[in-house]
Amino acid sequence: MADVQGLPPAFSASDGRDLAIRIRGVTKDFGAGGSLTRALRGVDLDVPYGEMLMLVGPSGCGKTTLVSIVAGTLEPTAGEVVVLGQDLVAMRRGAKVRFRRENVGFVFQSYNLLPSLTAVENAAVPLLIAGWRRSRAVDAAADVLDTLGLGDRLASLPSELSGGQQQRVAIARALVHSPRLLVCDEPTSALDAENGRITMELIQRIAVQPDRAVVVVTHDARVYSFADRIASMEDGRIDSVSTGPHGSDPTMPPRIA
């Protein structure tokens, strides 16, 4: 991928790490006239490679809107959005679809698995979208599911899996094409504490890599401990960015490479 023209070849965080996400002055309005709602009010945010950032805040504060813009599924009203070196604001629609296909993995709150596909077929969907042959895509997806401990449930339909297992299938689907950005929307909200912990451990173990970045939207305070940094949002703005346990506590266990 070529870097954005007119922008420096690489952005760096204050600690010298290259930035995976750089957002400046982003606003997003919904509606018009009297019914206009301003969901984002000038958001600035940097996320370096190798970091897991959590977006937290009350409902309606703009977390989902912000993560949708970062993932390239929503256009900002104004501002600058550079993700993985690509200017998403200037990008044409077709290029943005390609960008998502090649670079972004998604883990959704409600999993959004296709109910008529088996676990391994669901996990293979991004590869099928990318044009892989079905047998090859399914083989690759089976490997990822095996890594996530679902090697014995490959042929199960989503309805035959527990919530935790479905979320693991969703994680496999998000990671099967080795995306450089993983976007997770409330990945643990539908899970009990144990499954939530397992899910976050998996995301941390597999997705947080030096050449990747992870953005997690969550309400779930139980998983804050997995964050490198936590951006707290309020009323369409980022109120504060604090360093998470992983970003500051030297006693935290090291990441598994």
Add this chain to the structure above:
Amino acid sequence: MLWIAWKMLIGNRVKYLGIVFGVVFAALLIAQQSSIFCGLMSLTISQIRDVEGPGIWVMDENVQFVDDVKPLSDTELFRVKGVAGVAWAVRFYKGIARARLQEGSYEQMILLGLDDATLVGAPAGIFMGSIADLRKPDAVIMDDAGYRRIWPGEPYRLGRVFEMNDRRAVLVGLTKASRTFQSFPIVYTRYSQAVVFAPRERKVLSFVLADASPGVPSEEVCRRISEQTGLQAVTRNEFIWKTIRYYLAKTGIPVNFAVTVLLGFIVGTAIAGQTFYLFTVENIRQFGALKAMGTGNGTILGMVLFQALQVGVVGYGVGVGLAALFGFGTRALSRLSFFMPWQVLVITAVAVFLIVLLASLLSIRKVLVVDPAIVFRG
């Protein structure tokens, strides 16, 4: 991706069957009603088709269809024979006669009088007696369906006697013949005999049957006959279509069938469209997820059209199959006319294609405008 579309479609069996049912219903109704219509139309021309041999029919200039007989003078035969390019020409009588059976009952019959010398126009499917027996005095050959109508349940027996116009008629043969629109028994006899059986009229010649000399196109000979005699001369094929056009234009038959076909089209579209739309709405988050993961609108459009096409193919196959089963099933049990030419299959296919296209339009719009960000909304 088409494979995913197919799995999505058949994943919900109830909805899938609902959509297919709509298409099956429409295809069945369209194919079945069109086939019955074609069957009826084929009845109207059966007497032209059954007269094999002559390529040209000559008649009064005001005749509009085969049953619209306007008698000619017998001398017209010789005028036709005198036209250059006419290889041969013979007389042909066609009319309705009232027969009095030995039991005392009366029966309307279609009376066909064949040229005494050549017997041109004789039926091809004689299965009892022979065509030569027609040369016997008072001889007639009757069609199989007519015999069973007059003497139901009785075995075939030649030598039966009945009267037409107070003249004795003797059954010398039985033949297979195509059913006619009026469903009356058909009686074949010699021309000279037919004019005796027929009610007395000044002119009795119904048609002149002719053929073109080798190397001369029938159309050209028809033109010459019309020019030189003032009569209407048409080829066999033209006469068939002239008769069909008459029934299409002058009777309410096509309108009645068209209304039923249209209803089938509308109801089928409504059922399939509504169910298909509900199916799409139910899967809208899945489509949104696919779009978020990088599936372009073109691919999504292809997926929906593939689903619609798949439903169309299955619905068409089942619908047309059921219509054909209905046709063959009822043919043996009733006198319902059923004729399914390839054109009916093509028309039904086009109708089904339109139905699934219309049915998928709303769904296509829905999935194309769906915001991929929908997947982030709980």
